[in-house]
Amino acid sequence: MKKGLLMAMLMIGLAGFVISGATISYAQTGKNLAKEKEFRIERSMPKEAVACIECHKTENPGIFADWANSRHAAANITCLDCHRAEEFDPDVSKEHFKQYQRADQKYGTQEYKIPISAVVTPRDCSRCHPDEAKQYSLSKHANTLEIIWKIDPWLNKGMTSDNERTTGCLHCHGTILKMKDGKLTPETWPSVGVGRINLDGSRGSCTSCHTRHLFSMMEARKPEACGQCHLGPDHPQIELFMESKHGDLYTAHGDDYNWDAAPGTWTPGVDYRGPTCASCHMSGSGAVLTSHDVTERLSWELQAPLTVRPQDFKPFPAKTNWVVEREKMSAICMQCHSKLWVENYYHRVDQTVKEYNEVYFKPAKKMLDDLYAKGLLDKTKFFDEKPELDYYYLWHHEGRRARMGVAMMAPDYAWWHGFYDCKERYNDFMEHSRDLIKHNRKAYKATDYPNATGNTTKPPEVLPKTQ
Numbered sequence: 184m185k186k187g188l189l190m191a192m193l194m195i196g197l198a199g200f201v202i203s204g205a206t207i208s209y210a211q212t213g214k215n216l217a218k219e220k221e222f223r224i225e226r227s228m229p230k231e232a233v234a235c236i237e238c239h240k241t242e243n244p245g246i247f248a249d250w251a252n253s254r255h256a257a258a259n260i261t262c263l264d265c266h267r268a269e270e271f272d273p274d275v276s277k278e279h280f281k282q283y284q285r286a287d288q289k290y291g292t293q294e295y296k297i298p299i300s301a302v303v304t305p306r307d308c309s310r311c312h313p314d315e316a317k318q319y320s321l322s323k324h325a326n327t328l329e330i331i332w333k334i335d336p337w338l339n340k341g342m343t344s345d346n347e348r349t350t351g352c353l354h355c356h357g358t359i360l361k362m363k364d365g366k367l368t369p370e371t372w373p374s375v376g377v378g379r380i381n382l383d384g385s386r387g388s389c390t391s392c393h394t395r396h397l398f399s400m401m402e403a404r405k406p407e408a409c410g411q412c413h414l415g416p417d418h419p420q421i422e423l424f425m426e427s428k429h430g431d432l433y434t435a436h437g438d439d440y441n442w443d444a445a446p447g448t449w450t451p452g453v454d455y456r457g458p459t460c461a462s463c464h465m466s467g468s469g470a471v472l473t474s475h476d477v478t479e480r481l482s483w484e485l486q487a488p489l490t491v492r493p494q495d496f497k498p499f500p501a502k503t504n505w506v507v508e509r510e511k512m513s514a515i516c517m518q519c520h521s522k523l524w525v526e527n528y529y530h531r532v533d534q535t536v537k538e539y540n541e542v543y544f545k546p547a548k549k550m551l552d553d554l555y556a557k558g559l560l561d562k563t564k565f566f567d568e569k570p571e572l573d574y575y576y577l578w579h580h581e582g583r584r585a586r587m588g589v590a591m592m593a594p595d596y597a598w599w600h601g602f603y604d605c606k607e608r609y610n611d612f613m614e615h616s617r618d619l620i621k622h623n624r625k626a627y628k629a630t631d632y633p634n635a636t637g638n639t640t641k642p643p644e645v646l647p648k649t650q
Contacts, residue, residue: 277365327378401442432457
């Protein structure tokens with residue numbers, strides 16, 4: 184009996200030793216320990232593509248890592264598929280040809296030489312994403328340079344320097360790309376502005392939202408992607424969103440959203456609890472299809488001086504019907520809200536538009552026109568006389584914040600940063616203007632307005648071919 188008990192205890196001890204050894208072995212090789220990662224180059228890649236990958240893997244490891252972790256890489260789409268160009272293309276990088284004259288690089292020989300362009304355009308992307316590129320081409324994003332050159336006094340009156348434009352306005356709106364000596368010029372590149380004019384004639388930059396070289400849908404779906412440009416005193420959409428209940432839900436639950444759902448499948452109540460900018464303005468939901476035309480689903484032009492329907496926005500009339508587009512947006516809203524809720528929401532938006540147009544903007548515009556007609560303001564430039572600046576602030580800053588604050592359900596911006604400031608700006612503008620008229624006195628003109636050196640010639644690249 185004792186002998187049997189002794190043998191049993193011996194067997195248990197031996198098993199414990201084996202298990203312990205296995206545990207130690209797993210601890211030394213388990214998944215939490217760092218492992219060397221290697222990227223396998225598939226045999227189906229041409230040797231030129233292999234050269235791109237191996238060179239950039241050494242020269243630009245961040246670029247390589249992004250691409251290697253992208254869906255493009257998983258689908259065997261290489262640098263060559265996006266950047267390859269024809270010898271005669273205007274955007275061919277002559278500078279890149281020097282990479283094939285390097286004795287220190289295995290792939291730096293003429294055997295791998297191929298023309299490439301540093302710029303990947305919507306036309307390039309359209310080879311695999313034709314619908315998205317077509318929708319994007321119809322949007323205000325893609326055509327924003329045309330819009331601002333038609334209406335913006337900063338450009339048309341030359342009130343900014345070329346460098347101020349490039350580093351400020353055009354960083355988001357986009358530059359008109361130029362080449363010199365086989366290289367993109369520093370005045371126009373780098374640029375990922377949504378309305379960039381590319382050398383192949385296409386407009387826009389997909390990497391404005393889908394940053395290279397990962398091209399993540401998750402990034403484009405998050406509000407921060409839009410907040411790169413839609414922020415600040417004149418179009419504070421990211422601030423409005425974060426103040427709203429939608430933003431509150433994103434802050435509280437965003438880490439649990441399924442950001443990587445397949446295109447066309449991202450579903451409210453399943454993949455996310457509260458919407459982001461993309462959810463409402465671009466992503467599909469219910470019976471509404473995904474679109475890369477952000478002009479769709481809009482029933483008002485809230486950024487315009489006088490609020491109009493999108494198809495009546497003269498600088499860039501939308502090819503849409505606002506009634507149809509409101510129905511689309513309402514359908515998006517009703518994924519989470521009742522029909523009555525949505526109808527009453529739009530009632531408030533429409534009332535806000537009416538009050539802004541009739542009470543604030545139209546009287547101010549009439550007064551501005553009167554000052555010009557009486558010769559009390561000079562039309563030669565803009566912003567160099569205070570009534571011009573006050574009028575601009577009234578619609579471009581306070582007026583936008585008020586309208587957009589109501590539309591995006593951000594009450595602090597609708598009132599304190601919006602109509603409250605509208606009232607103060609309006610009263611100051613009217614008081615100053617009436618005083619000028621009463622005394623028949625011209626407004627003070629800033630004769631030394633700083634850095635008003637910008638070119639006022641409208642670039643032919645941004646104008647429609649019919650003009």
